[in-house]
Amino acid sequence: MTSNDSATSGDSAPAPLPPSPFAPQLFQGKRVFITGGGTGLGLEISRRLASLGAHVMIGSRNKDHHESFLAEAKAEGWSASAHVLDVRKLGDIADLVRELTADGPVDMLVNNAAGNFVCPAERLSEGAWRAVLGIVLDGTFYCTREFGKSMIANGGGVMLNVVATYAWTGMPGVVHSASAKAGVLAMTRTLAVEWARHKIRVNAIAPGPFESEGASGNLWPDGDVKARLMAGIPAGRFATASEVADHAVWLLSGASDYVTGECFTMDGGASLGRGMWEPGERVR
């Protein structure tokens, strides 16, 4: 079941948004749906779009994940709503799209919801594989198809998928997520071509590690793992979630109107080759 959540208060007080590089009210009159839009990167994208005038609708399974965004939206005077949604349930998505489009077109979709954890492939159960493939690959397609149909009917739209560089580099321990994200990347490029005639743009971002609760708990549960990850980033730091959100916002905006089927990496150089010598070292 999907249902509107009209909660209006919450305890958490997120850090104030850093100054925006975008014009105020850039998204005035636009309506966007963001899966997993109440936590992590999804929340940062939700906050940024709402602060720039969009009506932001977030979807997540857990109602608790709605609270922080709804409370901030109320305090800031942003236009926002939250909806209980499991992206693995196609029928629920179709119902929600019908409900949301009754109030007007949904102009943008951000497929951000993900599930991930580190597990050696030989120990990954069928249920674990299905859980991650179901959220990331099936969920992205189900939302894309249902919101896509409404965008086709309404004369166009913009979609943004969140992938990871290991979709093409591979990464031990996340065969489920890497396989699913590779599928989402193929979906991005395929639908960019297939739906261009409907004036729908489909792009992806591939952020490297950035600070967020979900990522830190699951992907770098201890300091050693985090230090190892950091050592592999030429820029010498993780991204901030708000930097990644700004990157996403640009791809959703009219400034990127001629960009489609693209995947923009933002990882401080982490996925690039490093050659055989330390930077600056001279070959004797």
Ligand code: HXC
């Ligand atoms: C091994 C695990 C596991 C773990 C769950 N499972 N966690 N197996 N190691 N750490 C197994 C369970 O035992 C079960 O297998 C199956 O997965 C389904 O688990 P459930 O908890 O029943 O499923 P569900 O409630 O749907 O949970 C989905 C989830 C969960 C993916 C397992 O972790 C989740 O929803 N996470 C969302 C938050 C998250 O992960 N965010 C991080 C995204 S960051 P059996 O055999 O019993 O059926 C990201 C960016 C990466 O993706 C970029 C890096 C550069």
